[in-house]
Amino acid sequence: MTRGQRQARISKAAGGAVAGDACLAAELMHPGSAPEGILAAADALSMPVPWRSLLARWGRADGPAGSILVGKVSAPFDGVKVAVTAIDSRPEFFSIGVEVVPGLRTGLPYRALDDLRHITWWAVDDQGNYSLAEQGSWSPGASRAQGSLGFWPGLDPRAAWVDLMPTTTSARAVIRVPLPWATASPPPCATRPPRRCPRRSPPRACGPSRSDSGTLGTG
Numbered sequence: 001m002t003r004g005q006r007q008a009r010i011s012k013a014a015g016g017a018v019a020g021d022a023c024l025a026a027e028l029m030h031p032g033s034a035p036e037g038i039l040a041a042a043d044a045l046s047m048p049v050p051w052r053s054l055l056a057r058w059g060r061a062d063g064p065a066g067s068i069l070v071g072k073v074s075a076p077f078d079g080v081k082v083a084v085t086a087i088d089s090r091p092e093f094f095s096i097g098v099e100v101v102p103g104l105r106t107g108l109p110y111r112a113l114d115d116l117r118h119i120t121w122w123a124v125d126d127q128g129n130y131s132l133a134e135q136g137s138w139s140p141g142a143s144r145a146q147g148s149l150g151f152w153p154g155l156d157p158r159a160a161w162v163d164l165m166p167t168t169t170s171a172r173a174v175i176r177v178p179l180p181w182a183t184a185s186p187p188p189c190a191t192r193p194p195r196r197c198p199r200r201s202p203p204r205a206c207g208p209s210r211s212d213s214g215t216l217g218t219g
Contacts, residue, residue: 053130061091063154064181074173095150103145106135125159
């Protein structure tokens, strides 16, 4: 997609505060993509939590490398059910395999889809880090769609779990996935106490002991 096409799509969705925050985030993540008048640097710290968190780790490449078999299906939400088959984590991003019934498209908050019904995929971990997905390889269909989604930024190596959150305009599902490679630092109380030197007896004085009290024999 060209910069002009991206800007046109963002401009169509630029009504309201939520769309404005999304446009601002788009400008910070992809400079030159937001409509004119979006001042990224001045407003970044005042953005809502999901966007502020997303931008704080944008560009990081310290995610764990590994794969997890998930095999979880969401409860129905807004007439939709989704299944997550696996997570594949890389330092810069992580991806998931999904199936969606019925076959809705995946959209981003700062892109218009011509009023087509779609799902936006967020993720958040136990460290409070948010990630946002873009559609990867995809097999569309009216009754069922399946493919892969790529999330940026990548997973925090300290995270013990991540919630995958497919979201429509009126509802959201949450699929929690434990992360077995978590490397959280131990709490302060678990640190090793300083080593103490063993107490030693005072040196023994020269001369007769108490049991030898009295005068020395002359032989």
